[in-house]
Amino acid sequence: MIEDKNQQRTPLSALGEFGLIDHLTKHFEIKQASTVKGIGDDAAVLNFGTKQIVVTTDLLIEHVHFDLSYMPLKHLGYKAVMVNLSDVYAMNANATQVTVSIAVSNRFPLEALEELYAGIALAAKIYGVDVIGGDTTSSTTGLIISVTAIGTVEEKDVVYRNGAKPNDLLVVTGDLGGAYMGLQVLEREKEVFKVNPNNQPDLDLYTYIIERQLKPEARKDIVKLLKDLGVKPTSMIDISDGLSSEIIHLCKQSGVGVELYENKIPLDPQVISTCEEFNIDSTTVALNGGEDYELLMTISQDDFPKIKANPHLTVIGFMTEKERGMHLVTRAETAIPLIAKGWNSFENA
Amino acid sequence: MIEDKNQQRTPLSALGEFGLIDHLTKHFEIKQASTVKGIGDDAAVLNFGTKQIVVTTDLLIEHVHFDLSYMPLKHLGYKAVMVNLSDVYAMNANATQVTVSIAVSNRFPLEALEELYAGIALAAKIYGVDVIGGDTTSSTTGLIISVTAIGTVEEKDVVYRNGAKPNDLLVVTGDLGGAYMGLQVLEREKEVFKVNPNNQPDLDLYTYIIERQLKPEARKDIVKLLKDLGVKPTSMIDISDGLSSEIIHLCKQSGVGVELYENKIPLDPQVISTCEEFNIDSTTVALNGGEDYELLMTISQDDFPKIKANPHLTVIGFMTEKERGMHLVTRAETAIPLIAKGWNSFENA
Numbered sequence A, B: 001m002i003e004d005k006n007q008q009r010t011p012l013s014a015l016g017e018f019g020l021i022d023h024l025t026k027h028f029e030i031k032q033a034s035t036v037k038g039i040g041d042d043a044a045v046l047n048f049g050t051k052q053i054v055v056t057t058d059l060l061i062e063h064v065h066f067d068l069s070y071m072p073l074k075h076l077g078y079k080a081v082m083v084n085l086s087d088v089y090a091m092n093a094n095a096t097q098v099t100v101s102i103a104v105s106n107r108f109p110l111e112a113l114e115e116l117y118a119g120i121a122l123a124a125k126i127y128g129v130d131v132i133g134g135d136t137t138s139s140t141t142g143l144i145i146s147v148t149a150i151g152t153v154e155e156k157d158v159v160y161r162n163g164a165k166p167n168d169l170l171v172v173t174g175d176l177g178g179a180y181m182g183l184q185v186l187e188r189e190k191e192v193f194k195v196n197p198n199n200q201p202d203l204d205l206y207t208y209i210i211e212r213q214l215k216p217e218a219r220k221d222i223v224k225l226l227k228d229l230g231v232k233p234t235s236m237i238d239i240s241d242g243l244s245s246e247i248i249h250l251c252k253q254s255g256v257g258v259e260l261y262e263n264k265i266p267l268d269p270q271v272i273s274t275c276e277e278f279n280i281d282s283t284t285v286a287l288n289g290g291e292d293y294e295l296l297m298t299i300s301q302d303d304f305p306k307i308k309a310n311p312h313l314t315v316i317g318f319m320t321e322k323e324r325g326m327h328l329v330t331r332a333e334t335a336i337p338l339i340a341k342g343w344n345s346f347e348n349a
Helices: A016-025 A073-089 A110-127 A178-195 A204-214 A220-229 A243-254 A269-278 A282-288 A301-307 B016-025 B073-089 B110-127 B178-195 B204-214 B220-229 B243-254 B269-278 B282-288 B301-307
Strands: A035-037 A044-046 A052-061 A094-104 A130-133 A136-138 A144-153 A169-173 A235-238 A256-261 A295-299 A313-321 A326-329 A335-337 B035-037 B044-046 B052-061 B094-104 B130-133 B136-138 B144-153 B169-173 B235-238 B256-261 B295-299 B313-321 B326-329 B335-337
Touching (some): A016 A136, A035 A130, A044 A094, A044 A130, A052 A073, A052 B094, A052 B136, A052 B144, A073 A094, A073 A110, A073 A144, A073 A220, A073 A235, A094 A110, A094 A220, A094 B052, A094 B144, A110 A130, A130 B052, A144 B052, A144 B094, A169 A301, A178 A269, A178 A282, A220 A301, A235 A243, A243 A282, A243 A326, A269 A282, A295 A301, B016 B136, B035 B130, B052 B073, B073 B094, B073 B110, B073 B144, B073 B220, B073 B235, B094 B110, B094 B220, B110 B130, B169 B301, B204 B269, B243 B256, B243 B282, B243 B295, B243 B326, B295 B301, B301 B313
Parallel strands (some): A094 A130, A094 A136, B094 B136
Antiparallel strands (some): A035 A044, A052 A144, A169 A295, A169 A313, A256 A313, A326 A335, B052 B144, B094 B144, B169 B295, B235 B295, B256 B313, B326 B335
């Protein structure tokens, strides 16, 4: 649960800024044909032929987005890449490159950054993206990670948030609420650890949801699946802030309304049992929890036969005329207005 | 010299995360033909036809890279963009887009961020780049700015750091050391202000060097000039860490040595007079000061007639076989080894 204080500690100042960058990035291989030049010049050079390019960027800040008392640095590096790749896939694009910049205080030894970069390298390897650049500098306090992800997409394939039409089906991948409940378990164990550091937590009951929090996977497979099925969504977004907030984004940008069915929202049994244990409503968790990095999309009803019975895709509602508004239809068949609670980092800072 | 404490203060929490992004970015116009979709989706979408793309990224951290007690936020926004555009121009490329992510603590009111974004918008307008995305989040302490810049270049025009050949001329744009000496003046005035807040500093003698520090300009004009002159450098790098450090980068990556002539290094009269006032050696400042954002390049001797007498370009030395090493030839005609002191942010953190 906590950093090993006895590990080898090489101070960052022993390497200097250039030495540090070289040391951390020397193992990154270039595999994408579109990467002409990776790390080592003023800028990376890419060549995508005639394809369109997508670009997205995210900042992760210690004590705001992650807590190193239960987030291993290798997982953090992996997750920082996933968060950005998820945005690329939400455009129906293929992720090809990332840049990773970090700012760290001297409390981090070199070995800690090696762990972080091992996670970045693992994510890059598994998802087939090249790490082509970045910046490494010092911070006066915590750890800051800035990732920019780049991908390619044929012009005809790109999917925006604004293409949903009334009567389109609302479809989500995977299941929801796991990352949030994993965080609740980790926060609880952190408190237990503070009281009794010798207590060894038994987390066997929570393996799936903890993994959803600590090592999320971006849905690269869905971009391929949709292509294989011959389905181009009419709109798509990734679920980083919570289902409710993302549905509202699609509705507002597309100028449509929605009927979301509570009883259709996919939940893992571990999410349900942990919600019961914590006495939290599982629908609230799915709607507002966030960090699931699943994809939310709308598809034409004509495409329903192609996705029907696919285990990765769940129809959870349908789009309506804008005037009908945005509603959650509860298990009791009551329609209540959908509101975005999401995750507002400024309220807690 | 200091933040106005009486300005209007709208807390960031009043807008929330999405509201803040919308508010700060709503005025950004799309002007580049290559920007298909800017801010507002999971990722921006770009289309460069068949051109190559360059990508570079930098992190700026409060108390490490800037001090808000003398750096106005509008200037900071401008400089954050310049730092990155400079890297694009150092590839002999044209800058086309930037993403800007910021993390701020609640001590910053909305009006402060509006100032920051006004500087970003001004830089984007003057340099003709589109702001296509970014992330806005909270930080537990200071202000963090992460910029990624994108540019395009024809495959035949791209200039790397590794193409310098023995006998190539070493050429620098503009003059050096100004940004560092401007910082020395600002630091001194900050100390004076601490002792006597009513003291109004007279900075008329230092206008050029203070502007070099607070509002540097990236050398977009040089990319055009080189094209007009019909000169393609054999290698190029921008001067962010100091002349000495950048020369060593070119030598190491190109596998060559260098003879740098102290008496050829271009210095503004204000740099010379301020160095005398501070009792600092001006050559040391030019070699190690950094943040000048000039371009350092090597060109074939065959191209010398094309650049001769151009006021923007100064020949400061020539490249040699690697075995001859890297030397500064002093005014006393003594060759001393060139070493990189540069700027190591880890030593001060």
